[in-house]
Amino acid sequence: MSAEILNASLVETAEAIRRKDLSSVEVVRASIARAEALQPKLNCFIQLLGDEALADAERADAELARGKIRGPLHGVPLAHKDMYYRAGKRSTCGTKIRKDYIADHDSTALKRLLDAGSIYLGGLNMAEFATGPTGHNEHWGDNHNPWNPDFIAGGSSSGTGSAVAARIVYGGLGSDTGGSIRIPSSVNGLVGLKPTNGLVSRHGLMSLSHTMDTVGSLTRTVHDNARLTGIMAGHDALDPTTSHRAVPDYEAGLNAPVKGLRLGVPKNYFYDVTTPEVEKLQQDCLAVFRDLGVEIVEVDVPDMHVPTHMSNIVFVAEAVAIHEKWLRERPEDYQAQVRSRYEPGIYMPAGKYLRALDMRAKLLRDFTETVFSKVDVLHTPGLSMPVPSLADTDMAAGQGMPEMVARLSWTTRSNNYLGIPSLAVPCGFTANGLPAGFQLMGRPFSEARLFQMGHAYQGVTDWHTRVPEMSA
C-alpha cells in the first residue's frame, strides 16, 4: 500500500487527498517510513522532520474534515534543498559553516508552497553552498543515486533529486545557478525547471550568485512541475527583480496540441562533447516529437562558450562577495572543491565583472533572435554523458576537477547567464542502468510552452513511470 501511495504523482495524490480517498496522515506516514528506510542508502536528508510533518498532516486532515482546503497542495508532503529559510528554523546550506544557522525570515517560494497546503517533511542534502554538480559533501556525507547508490545524485540539488526519484516525496525545491536543478533531474530521471530569471522570487534563500540564481522544483512529471511553478511564480515585493507579468495557468495549457510547433536541434556546441550513447537517446526522443507532428529544425546557435565564460566571471565575483569573510577567516572549513571554485573571484577585476554583466542583455538578444526566430523551442541533451560514478568524480580540487565540472554543466551553464527558461525531462536509460534526459529551452517567460512540449512527450512515453528497484 505504501508503494502504491508514494508511486502516484503529486497531482494524483493531491486529488486523492482532496477527495478523501487518502488522508494526509497516511501519505505523510508512508513518506516518513520510506525516508527512514532509505536514508542509510541515499543520505538525501540533512533534517528529517517527521514529527513536525505528522502534526501538520493531522491538522490538514482536520481542516479538510471541516471543509477547509488550503490550496492545490493540501496535505501533500514535500521536502526541499536545505537552503530555503523558515523563520526560527535551522537551514544548513549543506555546510558546516552554517550548521546552526537560524533564519529570521521566510523564503517566499517555500511560503507559497506551504500556503498552498503542502507539508514540510525536511531539509534535503545538497552540495556545500549549492556549489558542485555531483552531490559529494564532506560535511553531511555524499548523496547517492536511487537507481544505483554507487553513482552520483547530481548537484547541487542532490538530495531533492535523490528523494523525489526514490519516491520519498512528490517534489521539492532545488535552486539553479548553472544547472543545479537540471543536472540532478537528468541524473535521477526527473523533470526539473530552471525558470526565467525573475519568474520566481529569490527572497529568503541562500544566495550563490545573485544575478543568476533561480528557484525551481524537481518532480516526476511535467504536470507536477507545472503545478508547483504556477504556485510559486509571480511578483514578490520582497524581491524587486521579480517580473510583474501575469502568471499563465500552466496546467490549463498542458494539453494544447503540439502539432506544427518547431523544435530546434542545435548544429553546433551542444553536441560537441556528447557521447554516442547519449546522442542516440536524443535521436530517439526527437523521433517521438516527430511522431507527435512536431517539425524538427536544425539550427545554428551562437557560440555558447561566450555566455558560459561570462557566467563564470559573474559567478566567481558574486560568490566571493558573499564568502569573503569566511574565505579569509576559516578557509579550512570549506570543502576543497568548493573553495577552489570561488578562489578565482578573489582576483577577478571589478571592472571585468561589471563588463560581463553589461554584456548580458546583448548576448540574450543575440541568442533569442538567432534561435527563436527560427524555432519555438530548442532541444538539447540534458547531460552530455552517461551518469558517472561517485568514485569517478571524487577529485576534490585536484587535476581534472574544472574539466569535470565544465563537462557536467556543458548544456546548462549558459542559460543562467542568458536568463532563459530550461526544462529537463527524462528520456531513457544508458547501458549503466542510469537515467538520461533532454532539455527544452525557450524564449524568456515561455515556461507554458516548455511544459506543453514536455507534457506531450510524457503522454506517449513511460520513462517517468519507471521506479528505482529500492522504491518498488
Next chain:
Amino acid sequence: MAQITKELILAQAREFGGAVPTPERAEELAATLNVLIGALDEASEGLPLEAEPSNMARALEELAGD
C-alpha cells in the same frame, strides 16, 4: 589588458589572507582568469559600456514569448 600573472595572484593573496595558494595553484588561477577575461575582452571589443542595470530585465520582458 595586461595579463594576470602568478606573481600578481600571490601578492594579492597575501593581502587578502585566508589560504594562500601555492605557486602552482597561483599559476592555474592566473591561467583560468586570463581565459575568462580574454573571452570577455574579445566579445565586448568595440561595444560601449552601457552601465544600465535595468537592461537585462528589460530585454527579458521585451523578448518574452509564449
